Amino acid sequence: MFDMGGPIDAGRIDESIDLLKQHIVEPEIKPLLEVLESMSENPYDYALLDRLSEEFGKLGFLQGAVLTYAPYLAVILSDSSFDDFD
Numbered sequence: 806m807f808d809m810g811g812p813i814d815a816g817r818i819d820e821s822i823d824l825l826k827q828h829i830v831e832p833e834i835k836p837l838l839e840v841l842e843s844m845s846e847n848p849y850d851y852a853l854l855d856r857l858s859e860e861f862g863k864l865g866f867l868q869g870a871v872l873t874y875a876p877y878l879a880v881i882l883s884d885s886s887f888d889d890f891d
Contacts, residue, residue, distance in 0.1 A: 818844050819845050822842060825841075825875050826838070834871065837857070837861060837864065854882075857881065
């Protein structure tokens with residue numbers, strides 16, 4: 806489970822959603838967009854981070870494209886990516 810050190814910036818999530826919709830038309834990102842929209846509406850619901858990580862993991866090669874247009878996702882996902890190595 807993720808443990809964010811600070812709040813999620815809903816404005817940056819909205820910006821990421823807009824850029825992804827504008828630049829990536831692949832249907833595979835739809836579940837990811839749905840999680841991001843939920844995160845934008847509920848930025849303090851950190852349970853959504855697990856869903857975000859799961860959906861991002863399913864993207865395969867599209868992960869690179871997603872991070873190109875939505876680099877804030879890397880910030881969100883990397884905040885606790887090494888917690889399991891304690």
